[in-house]
Amino acid sequence: MSKAMTQQEALQEYLLRLADSDMILGQRLCELCGKAPALEEEMALMNVALDLVGQARNWYEYAAELIDDGRSADDLAFRRDAHDYRNALMVEQPNGDYAVTMGRQFFFDAWHYFTLASLVKAPDERIASIAAKAAKEVQYHLRRSSEWVKRFGDGTEESHQRMQTAVDDLWRFTGEMIEADDVEQTLFKAGIGPNPEQLAADWKGLVNEVLTEATLTPPPEDAWMYRGAKVGHHTEHLGYILAEMQFLQRAYPDAKTW
Amino acid sequence: MYAQLVETGAKRVKSLEEMSPEEREFQLKIDAETKIEAKNWMPEGYRKTLIRQISQHAHSEVVGMLPEGNWVTRAPTLKRKLQLMAKIQDEAGHGLYLYSAMETLGADRDEEIDKLHEGKVKYSSIFNYPTLNWADMGTVGWLVDGAAIVNQVVLQRTSYGPYSRAMIRICKEESFHQRQGYQILLDLMREGTEEQKQMVQDSINRFWWPSLMMFGPSDDQSPNSQQSMAWKIKRKSNDELRQMFIDQTVPQLEFLGCTAPDPDLKWNEERGHYDFGEIDWQEFYDVLKGNGPCNKERIETRKNAIDGGAWVREAARAYAEKQQQKQQNAA
Numbered sequence: 001m002s003k004a005m006t007q008q009e010a011l012q013e014y015l016l017r018l019a020d021s022d023m024i025l026g027q028r029l030c031e032l033c034g035k036a037p038a039l040e041e042e043m044a045l046m047n048v049a050l051d052l053v054g055q056a057r058n059w060y061e062y063a064a065e066l067i068d069d070g071r072s073a074d075d076l077a078f079r080r081d082a083h084d085y086r087n088a089l090m091v092e093q094p095n096g097d098y099a100v101t102m103g104r105q106f107f108f109d110a111w112h113y114f115t116l117a118s119l120v121k122a123p124d125e126r127i128a129s130i131a132a133k134a135a136k137e138v139q140y141h142l143r144r145s146s147e148w149v150k151r152f153g154d155g156t157e158e159s160h161q162r163m164q165t166a167v168d169d170l171w172r173f174t175g176e177m178i179e180a181d182d183v184e185q186t187l188f189k190a191g192i193g194p195n196p197e198q199l200a201a202d203w204k205g206l207v208n209e210v211l212t213e214a215t216l217t218p219p220p221e222d223a224w225m226y227r228g229a230k231v232g233h234h235t236e237h238l239g240y241i242l243a244e245m246q247f248l249q250r251a252y253p254d255a256k257t258w
Numbered sequence: 259m260y261a262q263l264v265e266t267g268a269k270r271v272k273s274l275e276e277m278s279p280e281e282r283e284f285q286l287k288i289d290a291e292t293k294i295e296a297k298n299w300m301p302e303g304y305r306k307t308l309i310r311q312i313s314q315h316a317h318s319e320v321v322g323m324l325p326e327g328n329w330v331t332r333a334p335t336l337k338r339k340l341q342l343m344a345k346i347q348d349e350a351g352h353g354l355y356l357y358s359a360m361e362t363l364g365a366d367r368d369e370e371i372d373k374l375h376e377g378k379v380k381y382s383s384i385f386n387y388p389t390l391n392w393a394d395m396g397t398v399g400w401l402v403d404g405a406a407i408v409n410q411v412v413l414q415r416t417s418y419g420p421y422s423r424a425m426i427r428i429c430k431e432e433s434f435h436q437r438q439g440y441q442i443l444l445d446l447m448r449e450g451t452e453e454q455k456q457m458v459q460d461s462i463n464r465f466w467w468p469s470l471m472m473f474g475p476s477d478d479q480s481p482n483s484q485q486s487m488a489w490k491i492k493r494k495s496n497d498e499l500r501q502m503f504i505d506q507t508v509p510q511l512e513f514l515g516c517t518a519p520d521p522d523l524k525w526n527e528e529r530g531h532y533d534f535g536e537i538d539w540q541e542f543y544d545v546l547k548g549n550g551p552c553n554k555e556r557i558e559t560r561k562n563a564i565d566g567g568a569w570v571r572e573a574a575r576a577y578a579e580k581q582q583q584k585q586q587n588a589a
């Protein structure tokens with residue numbers, strides 16, 4: 001990002017990050033339809049996915065209004081390629097086993113929770129109201145995913161192993177979520193979004209607390225981190241997610257309605 | 259309907275004179291439209307038949323998530339995606355709710371699900387057909403949920419209280435699914451491109467006959483219907499329900515501007531009903547026996563989900579026990 005970035009540009013970029021992360025995680029959860037480990041989990045997963053895609057729609061709609069180049073919320077979701085997507089690398093990671101699914105959810109939920117808690121106070125009323133509705137939903141997501149991390153960590157030997165492996169494997173995607181770039185710094189100065197240092201501290205605090213209670217070992221402080229989502233450099237997974245998710249819009253570009 | 263060919267274990271219906279005093283009292287209650295509740299005495303045959311029927315229904319709701327799950331990752335717009343996700347979540351809820359109604363009869367959910375995975379019990383034949391294009395998400399809502407409603411509206415008056423109450427709640431949501439499904443098709447037919455309209459017709463061509471099969475075999479081929487009717491577990495015959503469905507559906511089909519793959523489908527002024535062609539019952543029995551296009555995949559998916567999730571459920575149990583232990587030690 002160049003120094004000349006305006007607040008407006010930063011906001012558009014940030015809204016896409018929020019929307020894309022919600023959308024891609026919702027999409028990943030949709031993949032689990034009919035494949036959850038219990039019927040109650042089937043309901044819960046779809047419930048969380050519904051919240052996320054609903055939030056994505058709200059952010060996309062606002063982003064589309066601000067960008068104002070004729071693209072709709074649907075265009076933003078279904079007609080942008082991977083290099084234009086701004087979701088966190090974390091959420092595009094495959095579902096794996098249920099420990100991975102829940103570990104990914106927990107790391108994201110913790111970030112989402114603190115982020116929304118601060119967006120609720122944004123001077124931009126639209127942001128504040130979308131965030132307020134989302135914050136209630138995400139509070140439940142976070143409670144649920146931290147419960148599962150604890151259940152697995154402090155459950156059976158097998159579940160402990162699986163959860164520790166999931167934490168270790170996913171850890172490299174946590175760094176970029178809590179490191180602010182120009183966009184987030186610019187917005188923070190404008191009173192929109194979390195104080196980057198505070199967000200990182202809150203996230204680390206909560207994650208450590210839950211992992212410890214789950215009898216899991218947190219990865220080392222200086223662990224290597226994978227970065228790139230904020231500039232559109234994703235893992236190989238995203239291209240496949242979009243190929244599936246955007247199939248109809250791409251295969252029938254002339255269609256005006258669905 | 260979601261329960262086809264439910265075995266009652268009765269060769270013929272007993273007369274009041276042949277019944278034991280308990281049976282007679284039970285039958286008189288049924289005849290007087292008094293609901294049977296879980297705590298009431300009931301004949302073993304009644305209990306078993308209900309367990310079979312309700313579990314078939316519950317299994318159908320759950321397996322029925324799969325053909326829709328096949329498109330939930332490819333839904334074309336945010337609105338359609340959210341609608342489809344909500345519908346699938348409703349179906350999971352129906353499954354849970356029905357399994358609970360079934361458990362009031364002393365059956366065990368996990369055991370019944372094991373039977374499903376072992377291929378010992380059935381679920382609706384309709385979910386063994388593949389969903390091949392997006393319009394199928396409209397057609398399934400319109401025809402499949404639509405056929406289910408025709409059956410379930412009648413089942414709201416079924417004699418077993420918990421089942422009847424489950425039906426009342428579920429029917430409301432199914433009607434919503436049906437309208438939503440029809441709207442998908444209507445939008446595509448009204449504002450869609452030529453390709454999209456073809457998608458709709460192709461979808462109706464594939465789902466028409468299998469939807470009619472949802473009501474089960476013809477009355478003369480339904481040996482268990484009589485006993486189920488006497489117990490008021492069933493309230494209308496298969497053929498009556500099928501005719502009701504066709505009569506209400508054909509005008510909707512015409513309003514769409516689509517056709518049914520049945521040259522014999524036409525209004526019969528004399529009967530006051532639509533006539534329709536012969537159903538391919540061989541196909542129906544084949545699908546029921548496991549030889550439908552997707553039987554193998556559907557059961558495999560469900561079995562893998564539950565078997566593969568064993569360690570998850572085990573972990574949850576172990577954790578809950580540890581937590582309980584901690585609380586006891588603290589007390």
Ligand SMILES: [Fe+2]
Nearest residue numbers: 319348349352
């Ligand atoms: Fe249902």
Ligand SMILES: [Fe+2]
Nearest residue numbers: 260319352406
């Ligand atoms: Fe149903």
Ligand SMILES: [Fe+2]
Nearest residue numbers: 403431432435
């Ligand atoms: Fe339904």
